[in-house]
Amino acid sequence: MNPKNNSRKMFLEIVKQLRQLIHDEQVAVGGKLPSERELAERLQVGRSTVREALRSLELLGLIETRRGEGTFLSDYRKHQLVELLSTFILQESKSKEDVHTTREALEKDAIRTICLTEHLQKLTIWDAFVERLLQEEVLREDIIREILIISDNRLGLKIWFLLKQFAGEPYRSYMDSEEKRAWIQLLTSLQNGDEQLAVSFYNEWLLLMNRGEV
Structure with a gap:
């Protein structure tokens, strides 16, 4: 495998492997995960790569790092804010429309945020996503979720996960060729720091996705 291509895909692959490890070893909520060093050895990757993947899973609310103790599997659904928002959403008559509007705003x-932050624009994960879009099937939610994680808004990420639960299933479908084209242009604009153009391609993608759901 080309070392450059392997590097671009490394981050996504390590997250997948970590999730698979949690599943295979049946780690229960509250259970302790292997150390960063042990994970690096078992997965045959660098510790910095493991550290970045663990940080993403922590932002997702799937794990919790306790200083001096280690890393533990958590359940974001037990977060108090999630419970409060869940109750609110379920009681509102126009909740579905509000869910879509709020999720899109996030x-x-x-x-x-990424367009305005130079070091985030330069992350290799955007090249990895472009490569995936060109070569394989891609779930809609995969890229959106990574953008929320990398923007580093923990509260926004937790709210987004909750909203996604009540918004139906469109994000769990694969992108078609037109959607992929819009996303490749969006990611290119993001890497160039062109906020207006990136948001424009995002809006174009929303129209394509909603058209596909009619």
Whole structure:
């Protein structure tokens, strides 16, 4: 395998392997995960790569790092804010419309944050996603979730996960060729720091996705 291509895919692959390890070893909520060093040895990757993947899983609310103790599997659904928002959403008559509007606002804000932050624009994960879009099937939610994680808005990420639960299933479908084209242009704009153009391609993608759901 080309070392450059392997590097671009490393981050996504390590997250997948970590999730698979949790599943295979049946780690229960509250259970302790192997150390960073042990994970690096078992997965045959560098510790910095493991550290970045663990940070993403922590932002997702799937794990919790306790200083001096280690890393533990958590359950984001037990977060008090999630419970309060869940109750609110379920009681509102126009909740579904509000869910879509709020979720889209969070996603646009994350795109803007990355466009305005130079070191985030330069992350190799964007090249990895472009490569995936060109070569394989891609779930809609995969890229959106990574953008929320990398924008580093923990509260926004938790709210987004909750909203996604009540918004139906469109994000769990694969992108078609037109959607992929829009996303490749979006990611290129993001890497160039062009906020206006990136948001424009995001809006184009929303129209394509909603058209596909009609």
